[in-house]
Amino acid sequence: xxxxxxxxxxxxxxxxxxxxxxxxxxxxxxxxxxxxxxxxxxxxxxxxxxxxxxxxxxxxxxxxxxxxxxxxxxxxxxxxxxxxxxxxxxxxxxxxxxxxxxxxxxxxxxxxxxxxxxxxxxxxxxxxxxxxxxxxxxxxxxxxxxxxxxxxxxxxxxxxxxxxxxxxxxxxxxxxxxxxxxxxxxxxxxxxxxxxxxxxxxxxxxxxxxxxxxxxxxxxxxxxxxxxxxxxxxxxxxxxxxxxxxxxxxxxxxxxxxxxxxxxxxxxxxxxxxxxxxxxxxxxxxxxxxxxxxxxxxxxxxxxxxxxxxxxxxxxxxxxxxxxxxxxxxxxxxxxxxxxxxxxxxxxxxxxxxxxxxxxxxxxxxx
Amino acid sequence: xxxxxxxxxxxxxxxxxxxxxxxxxxxxxxxxxxxxxxxxxxxxxxxxxxxxxxxxxxxxxxxxxxxxxxxxxxxxxxxxxxxxxxxxxxxxxxxxxxxxxxxxxxxxxxxxxxxxxxxxxxxxxxxxxxxxxxxxxxxxxxxxxxxxxxxxxxxxxxxxxxxxxxxxxxxxxxxxxxxxxxxxxxxxxxxxxxxxxxxxxxxxxxxxxxxxxxxxxxxxxxxxxxxxxxxxxxxxxxxxxxxxxxxxxxxxxxxxxxxxxxxxxxxxxxxxxxxxxxxxxxxxxxxxxxxxxxxxxxxxxxxxxxxxxxxxxxxxxxxxxxxxxxxxxxxxxxxxxxxxxxxxxxxxxxxxxxxxxxxxxxxxxxxxxxxxxxxxxxxxxxxxxxxxxxxxxxxxxxxxxxxxxxxxxxxxxxxxxxxxxxxxxxxxxxxxxxxxxxxxxxxxxxxxxxxxxxxxxxxxxxxxxxxxx
Ligand code: SF4
Ligand code: SF4
Numbered sequence: 001x002x003x004x005x006x007x008x009x010x011x012x013x014x015x016x017x018x019x020x021x022x023x024x025x026x027x028x029x030x031x032x033x034x035x036x037x038x039x040x041x042x043x044x045x046x047x048x049x050x051x052x053x054x055x056x057x058x059x060x061x062x063x064x065x066x067x068x069x070x071x072x073x074x075x076x077x078x079x080x081x082x083x084x085x086x087x088x089x090x091x092x093x094x095x096x097x098x099x100x101x102x103x104x105x106x107x108x109x110x111x112x113x114x115x116x117x118x119x120x121x122x123x124x125x126x127x128x129x130x131x132x133x134x135x136x137x138x139x140x141x142x143x144x145x146x147x148x149x150x151x152x153x154x155x156x157x158x159x160x161x162x163x164x165x166x167x168x169x170x171x172x173x174x175x176x177x178x179x180x181x182x183x184x185x186x187x188x189x190x191x192x193x194x195x196x197x198x199x200x201x202x203x204x205x206x207x208x209x210x211x212x213x214x215x216x217x218x219x220x221x222x223x224x225x226x227x228x229x230x231x232x233x234x235x236x237x238x239x240x241x242x243x244x245x246x247x248x249x250x251x252x253x254x255x256x257x258x259x260x261x262x263x264x265x266x267x268x269x270x271x272x273x274x275x276x277x278x279x280x281x282x283x284x285x286x287x288x289x290x291x292x293x294x295x296x297x298x299x300x301x302x303x304x305x306x307x308x309x310x311x312x313x314x315x316x317x318x319x320x321x322x323x324x325x326x327x328x329x330x331x332x333x334x335x336x337x338x339x340x341x342x343x344x345x346x347x348x349x350x351x352x353x354x355x356x357x358x359x360x361x362x363x364x365x366x367x
Numbered sequence: 368x369x370x371x372x373x374x375x376x377x378x379x380x381x382x383x384x385x386x387x388x389x390x391x392x393x394x395x396x397x398x399x400x401x402x403x404x405x406x407x408x409x410x411x412x413x414x415x416x417x418x419x420x421x422x423x424x425x426x427x428x429x430x431x432x433x434x435x436x437x438x439x440x441x442x443x444x445x446x447x448x449x450x451x452x453x454x455x456x457x458x459x460x461x462x463x464x465x466x467x468x469x470x471x472x473x474x475x476x477x478x479x480x481x482x483x484x485x486x487x488x489x490x491x492x493x494x495x496x497x498x499x500x501x502x503x504x505x506x507x508x509x510x511x512x513x514x515x516x517x518x519x520x521x522x523x524x525x526x527x528x529x530x531x532x533x534x535x536x537x538x539x540x541x542x543x544x545x546x547x548x549x550x551x552x553x554x555x556x557x558x559x560x561x562x563x564x565x566x567x568x569x570x571x572x573x574x575x576x577x578x579x580x581x582x583x584x585x586x587x588x589x590x591x592x593x594x595x596x597x598x599x600x601x602x603x604x605x606x607x608x609x610x611x612x613x614x615x616x617x618x619x620x621x622x623x624x625x626x627x628x629x630x631x632x633x634x635x636x637x638x639x640x641x642x643x644x645x646x647x648x649x650x651x652x653x654x655x656x657x658x659x660x661x662x663x664x665x666x667x668x669x670x671x672x673x674x675x676x677x678x679x680x681x682x683x684x685x686x687x688x689x690x691x692x693x694x695x696x697x698x699x700x701x702x703x704x705x706x707x708x709x710x711x712x713x714x715x716x717x718x719x720x721x722x723x724x725x726x727x728x729x730x731x732x733x734x735x736x737x738x739x740x741x742x743x744x745x746x747x748x749x750x751x752x753x754x755x756x757x758x759x760x761x762x763x764x765x766x767x768x769x770x771x772x773x774x775x776x777x778x779x780x781x782x783x784x785x786x787x788x789x790x791x792x793x794x795x796x797x798x799x800x801x802x803x804x805x806x807x808x809x810x811x812x813x814x815x816x817x818x819x820x821x822x823x824x825x826x827x828x829x830x831x832x833x834x835x836x
């Protein structure tokens with residue numbers, strides 16, 4: 001796995017943000033005059049120990065190379081013993097975890113909520129402003145919109161200062177109201193809202209997200225996103241709980257949510273509650289693809305784009321394979337023995353690092 | 368609960384088709400119609416209507432927005448002008464039986480672009496805002512002026528990010544230079560293939576020698592460039608249609624999988640003294656039988672052949688955005704995304720409008736390449752290019768899927784205010800959509816196999832179309 005955190009020693013006990021610049025990048029910043037107070041230049045290399053100095057402090061990082069982290073934005077954590085990689089310069093998968101709190105308790109949550117909350121928003125804002133050109137930054141949680149009063153203005157500021165950036169927010173959309181219409185509309189082309197919907201009936205959806213009234217609340221907030229012209233990625237994790245109801249959900253989507261940008265049908269991730277409840281939840285589409293095929297065809301017939309997330313390509317019948325792009329983030333992706341020599345490995349997203357081979361897909365074979 | 372107005376049509380056997388303004392539809396019963404008309408809907412009725420997106424509770428709620436979005440998406444957007452049909456010459460080396468008005472003899476003078484016209488055409492195209500361009504060379508026989516084709520293509524290739532060219536040729540006489548021209552990956556061939564060789568000869572080539580030359584060139588084009596670069600359209604004389612099997616094999620044998628059947632449209636003196644709608648019922652019946660034939664054949668062979676226009680109608684029933692066919696759109700605004708430039712530089716909104724103007728029936732020109740588009744005239748035409756408010760179409764459940772073609776009305780009847788049901792356009796499309804819905808509600812594997820592929824689906828999903836008792 002690609003590390004997201006390094007052991008470090010900071011000259012400050014207080015947390016601070018630093019962009020790590022090797023020599024070429026440091027010269028380039030001087031030449032172009034684009035240096036910021038967050039820029040730290042490499043001043044010493046001793047094996048895998050790198051020292052960077054910035055106006056805000058000095059940071060010694062262990063266990064990596066200057067090439068590997070060049071251009072990354074890190075947060076020196078409180079106490080000064082570790083550095084969190086907020087932006088990896090070479091990766092398209094950078095996500096800010098806004099909070100670990102959440103008002104839902106989904107059966108398959110990959111990141112079960114915790115009560116404790118540390119407000120890192122100002123650091124995220126600084127990091128976003130230092131991100132490489134043209135990046136889309138993930139915003140996730142917990143439920144990020146629990147802190148919408150600070151989050152939405154922060155996003156607006158970043159988007160204003162950096163016209164090249166975009167956000168992809170994963171939110172349960174329970175906390176939006178009429179007052180948010182303007183900010184949502186202002187960001188509409190640059191923020192993609194990933195919003196989960198698990199069934200077309202309230203009982204099933206509410207049971208899956210562990211909150212009664214959640215479905216009805218979505219029916220109130222989705223129109224606000226729609227009126228704002230917001231870009232929406234509807235997300236449906238497929239489980240034994242809802243697989244049989246997929247065609248009905250597809251019919252609901254084409255009629256009531258035709259304005260979404262795309263509908264993502266997602267395979268389960270075996271971590272957090274997803275791991276605990278795996279045996280009860282995992283729906284093996286490699287042996288039973290019909291409900292998914294029906295949903296894909298209903299959507300396509302009506303011009304709604306539907307895609308398969310986290311579906312290893314060989315588990316998908318050939319005619320549908322092109323709807324299964326590589327979606328598992330690089331830092332938590334792996335391949336199995338079967339994958340060596342597979343012709344489609346380069347375009348296949350493979351498996352989550354924590355995929356349980358003995359209880360996973362029955363039909364897997366290299367292509 | 369509020370219900371969006373439903374229109375309905377008898378499908379036979381006690382069933383009715385119900386459809387709303389946004390193109391949502393279902394099959395229902397007379398009992399349901401009665402309950403709907405007399406305000407006696409049951410709870411099940413209401414739940415059914417709500418699920419299908421035919422209702423809303425209050426303005427701007429989710430169902431309301433879903434409906435509004437679907438309605439808007441159905442209105443063909445007015446796009447950038449990026450498709451230009453050019454007629455560099457009206458001269459032709461064939462004399463097809465139904466084409467006296469859109470051609471001039473091969474040796475005639477004064478039917479080609481002048482140097483001046485060419486310059487103006489290039490300036491006009493160069494001034495378009497679209498980032499990409501599609502050029503269709505029509506005629507006459509455009510290959511008679513390969514030199515003009517070369518100059519247009521050279522110009523467009525360097526002026527636009529992406530440019531595509533279609534040469535509509537009779538493939539009768541193709542010089543070595545013309546083969547080179549056609550070989551380019553951005554250049555496509557469109558030709559006529561009237562079913563079988565006998566019919567093609569009767570309607571077009573007249574002599575065995577010319578017929579053989581045509582088929583020789585067609586086969587060479589497909590062999591050399593592949594079937595995806597060649598399309599061939601059959602024009603059918605409904606009074607003497609070729610055998611269905613013959614049409615199919617002349618396409619399949621050449622690897623062509625899409626057949627666009629068009630009825631002969633008699634023009635000028637060929638129409639004089641004829642009922643403009645002669646053969647309409649026969650055409651509708653013949654076309655429907657052709658579709659059944661395809662369904663049976665596709666299922667038997669496991670391969671797919673389509674009739675292009677029927678697939679288009681099917682897609683329009685299922686979804687918004689199937690607006691590629693310029694005769695089947697609504698609103699069908701003129702000179703908005705495509706335009707014809709004639710051999711003398713006159714601009715027309717469509718090829719048919721060019722024909723009508725040439726025979727002197729009505730002047731449908733919309734400007735000249737030297738002076739640009741006559742926006743006032745376009746606005747006048749556009750006022751009648753929308754079926755949403757037509758006094759007949761507003762009662763028709765097919766309105767969201769159907770189009771409007773006022774040039775066809777003018778060409779047949781000399782006016783645009785006939786009751787719709789009395790027009791060729793309406794009667795043809797009524798018949799087409801009747802067939803589409805008959806098939807959509809037919810529950811057999813063979814039909815579903817063809818329907819799914821025609822609609823670009825991998826298989827036919829259960830629950831795609833809804834029924835209510
Ligand atoms: S064998 Fe591995 S790489 Fe190939 S499609 Fe399957 S999961 Fe993907
Ligand atoms: S033209 Fe005829 S078929 Fe088309 S919408 Fe109007 S009434 Fe209906």
